[in-house]
Amino acid sequence: MNRRLVLVAYLLVGLVALAVLAIIPGGEREEFDVAHEFELQPIVELPSIGPVDLSINKAVVYLWVTTAILVVLAVVIARSIKPVPSRFQYMMETIYDLARNGIVGSVMKSGQVTWFPYIAGAFFFVLVSNLIGLVPLPFAEHNQFGFYAATANLYVTLALALCTFLFTHYAGIRKNGFFRYFAGWAPSSAPPVLRQLILVIHAVSEAFRLVSLSVRLFANMLAGHAILGVFFAMALIFQSYLAALALQMGSVLIYLFEIFVAFIQAFIFAILSAVYIGGALDQEH
Amino acid sequence: MDAESAKLLAAGISMGVGSLGPALGLGMLISKALESIARQPEVSGDIRTNMFIGIGVTEAVALYAFVIALILIFVA
Amino acid sequence: MLNTEWGLMVWTLITFGLAVFVLWKYAFGPLQRVIDERRARIQESMDSAEETRAEAQRLLDEYKQTLAQVRGEAEAILERSRASGEAAKAEILAASRDQAERLVTRAHEQIERETRAAVQDLKAQVADLTLLATEKVAASSLSEADQRRLIDEALADLDFDKLTTESNG
Incomplete structure (x- = not known):
């Protein structure tokens, strides 16, 4: 009896609170543009060398934070490593083992030792970069806290994909020799005309690998941050505390999903790099 | 219809239609992968790795649509 | 517009390269080493455990073998002693039976001898007594020669053999 009363009281208070939230006017209506969050303004102006403007902007700061963390x-x-691992070391070893056996070991047939540092480095770089994108850092406008990720910028991911692209062909040429590598793009058993066609198609697909690798990472991170931004901003647009409450609850779920996406995208970037490099090393004939 | 609303409409359509195929593809891919894992749990590691590669490749299609939508809204 | 992007790509390459280099030099090497070391140590301890197990198995086999051997030996000893006891028993039995037989035989012989002697004695005494009696009865009605002949005839009628057999039986 007593319990039921308490329950009813809680329910009433909650309903009243919700009604109050629904009735009282929200804050001032603010203009919010999601695209604005991803615009880059130079924080420190630096002289440009030729066409390369080395000004420090938000993305560069995030890149440096990523590198600093790594x-x-x-x-x-390196300092604290022990034969009997502490919890921290065990965690690091687990992630290392994921990169070693889960990504490189399971995909590449040869050249595992040679290419492991690059692929694991890319994995960790993208992973940390994605994850710190979900931590509010004071690098938004007027040093406000804001969400941003270096990997939500197409040029950053393009540079990363370019590394994989160049290393892929470097690995293929070094292993198989220049002409044999490019000849290996098409099956030698095909008739000559078809073979040339296949060569062209393969070249196009190689270029598209560069695009898809960079755009996948960029678009995933951008989409995640855009959705988070929209959820945060809609509270301002609706001008209602009730809507704000509901939206914040939703944004928590999206945030959790974004952590998952950050991990998965780093994994996919690294594993596709491993697939491409492994494919260039062991060409099918 | 003025150019601005046409752009927004096109962006919405590109996102909606462009995510339809990848959504179906992802569903098929993951259901098959889970089926295979249920049938052969001993190679679940390999299947999972390849499933993620497939997810990455399939999902890229939806992201191309997303990029096109962004270009339509902000650039074009 | 294009300027910024080139710069960003350059920054990306710099930071990415630095991160990969530092991870490669400082993190991956020690991590791999410590994992390899641990794997080697586990392998080693597993090997040594296997060795110990094999050793224990070997010892156990050895003990089992020894035990079986000892048991066999004990059985053999028991068998042997049993056999020798049996033999001794048989020997003693045979010896005693022999002796008994010998005693019986000797007793028989003695009895027979004594019987025979008694019979002889009896014969002589009967003859003498008969002679005496006849002498008394007939005095000299008969010559010595006739007397002797008559005695012998009478003695021939008596069956001493029967006496001998009866005493024998």
Whole structure:
């Protein structure tokens, strides 16, 4: 009896609170443009060398934060490594093992030792970059806290994909020789005309790998951040505390999903790099 | 219809239609992968790795539509 | 517009390269080494455990073998002692039976001898007594020669053999 009363009281209070939230006017209506969140303004102006403007902007800061975190992790690991692992070391070993056996070991047939540092480095770089994109850092306009990810910028991911692209062909040429590598793009058993066609198609697909690798990562991170931004901003647009409450609850779910996406995208980027490099090393004839 | 609303409409359509195929593809891919894992749990590691590769490739199609939508809204 | 993007790509390459280099030099090597070491140690301890197990198995086999051998030996000893006891028993039995037989035989012989002697004695005494009696009865009605002949005839009628057999039986 007593319990039921308490329950009813809670329910009433909750309903009243919801009604109050629904009735009282929200804050001032603010203009919000999601695209604005992804615009880059130089923070420190630096002289440009030729066409290359080396000004420090938000994306560069995020890149440096990523690198700093990785360097600190590496140094801490190198200093504190023990045969019997601590929890931290065990966690690092697990992620390392994922890169070693889950990505490189399961996909590449040869050249595992040679190419492991690059692929694992890419995995960790993209992973950390994606994850710190979900941490509010004070690099938004007027040093406000905001979400941004270096990998939500097409040029960053394009540079990363370019590395994979160049390393793929470098690996293929070094292993198979220049002419044999390009000849290996098409099956030698095909008739000559068809063979040339296949060569062209393969070249196009190689270029598209570059595009898809960079755009996949970029678009995933951008879409995630855009949805998060829209959820946060809709509270301002609706001008209602009730809507704000519901939207924040939804944004928590999206945030959790974004953590998953950040991990999956880093995994896919690394595993596709491994697939491409492995494919260039062991060509099918 | 003025150019601005046409752009927005096109962006919406490109996103909606462009995500239809990848959504179906992802559903098929993952259902098949889960079926295979249920049938042969001992190679679940390999299947999962390849499933993620397939997800990455399939999902890219939807993201091309997303990029086209962005271009339509902000660039074109 | 294009300027910024080139710069960003250059920054990306710089930071990415630095990160990969530092991870490669400082993190991956030690991690791999420590994992390899641990794997080697586990392998080693597994090997040594296997060795110990094999050793224990070997010892166990050895003990089992020894035990079986000892048991066999004990059985053999038991068998042997049983056999020798049996033999001794048989020997003793045979010896005693022999002796008994010998005693019986000797007793028989003695009895027979004594019987025969008694019979002889009896014969002589009967003859003498008969002679005496006849002498008394007939005095000299008969010559010595006739007397002797008559005695012998009478003695021939008596069956001493029967006496001998009866005493024998």
